[in-house]
Amino acid sequence: VFDSSKITVIYVLGGPGAGKGTQCAYLVEDFGFCHLSAGDLLRAEQNREGSQYGELIRTYIREGTIVPMHVTIKLLENAMTEALKEKEGKNIEGWADGKGRFLIDGFPRKMDQAIEFDRTVCLSSKVLFFSTTEEVMLGRLLERGKTSGREDDNIESIKKRFRTYENDTMPVIQYYASQDKVAQIDSTVTIEEVHNAARETVQKLFSEKQ
Ligand code: AP5
Numbered sequence: 001v002f003d004s005s006k007i008t009v010i011y012v013l014g015g016p017g018a019g020k021g022t023q024c025a026y027l028v029e030d031f032g033f034c035h036l037s038a039g040d041l042l043r044a045e046q047n048r049e050g051s052q053y054g055e056l057i058r059t060y061i062r063e064g065t066i067v068p069m070h071v072t073i074k075l076l077e078n079a080m081t082e083a084l085k086e087k088e089g090k091n092i093e094g095w096a097d098g099k100g101r102f103l104i105d106g107f108p109r110k111m112d113q114a115i116e117f118d119r120t121v122c123l124s125s126k127v128l129f130f131s132t133t134e135e136v137m138l139g140r141l142l143e144r145g146k147t148s149g150r151e152d153d154n155i156e157s158i159k160k161r162f163r164t165y166e167n168d169t170m171p172v173i174q175y176y177a178s179q180d181k182v183a184q185i186d187s188t189v190t191i192e193e194v195h196n197a198a199r200e201t202v203q204k205l206f207s208e209k210q
Helices: 020-031 038-047 054-063 069-087 111-120 134-148 155-177 191-209
Strands: 007-014 034-037 100-105 126-131 182-186
Touching: 007 020, 007 155, 020 034, 020 100, 020 126, 020 191, 034 038, 034 069, 038 054, 038 069, 038 100, 054 155, 069 100, 069 111, 111 155, 126 155, 126 191, 134 155, 155 182, 182 191
Parallel strands: 007 100, 007 126, 034 100, 126 182
Antiparallel strands: none
């Protein structure tokens, strides 16, 4: 579907509450990425009137488990197509090298997604891995849960999300690490410190590519 020579994809992984979304917002400002969050795309689809997947997505998210691959990949590919169409022919900062720069957050979360997306969309993706302890993530999510309105920001769902992360997503991170594609960033420290480290890392990834 996509011409891989015309896109750069960086996956953003880490546990629930590691700070993926927070840091992606900064990196978009720094580098002009198109930020696509698998979780946001799924929540939008869940709330879209008439969606055939609404109930299915709601059940998986509440249970803290991985939504079936075909749904997530379809949403992601549609969003990438839209973004590329929108930018086509425009000299937008960060896309000026003619490449669509995508920061894909919360994906791939399971080995089947990694293999399928690498096969059909982009083989050369790098991974930014935000890592911290469960204790830190739990504290952040419980705090955010007071105002987020997210159905999965409660202690029961959070514990299930941690288990899913350990069982399904850690193997994906190990898989990419074995290919030397993972840059690990300690996200235990302040938002600003994490951002500085993330910016430097992405800068390096881009200079390595040239
Ligand atoms: P998703 O929406 O991706 O949730 P998540 O991975 O659990 O991560 P969060 O969004 O909760 O946290 P985050 O790491 O982005 O942290 P944030 O920056 O918000 O996924 C939800 C569900 O959707 C999944 O469980 C699954 O069911 C489904 N899903 C998602 N992707 C899927 C896929 N690929 N396939 C199938 N199903 C999928 O920060 C958290 C809080 O901490 C914020 O309040 C923030 O202000 C604060 N904070 C951040 N950094 C710091 C810091 N350094 N110091 C202090 N506070 C901080």
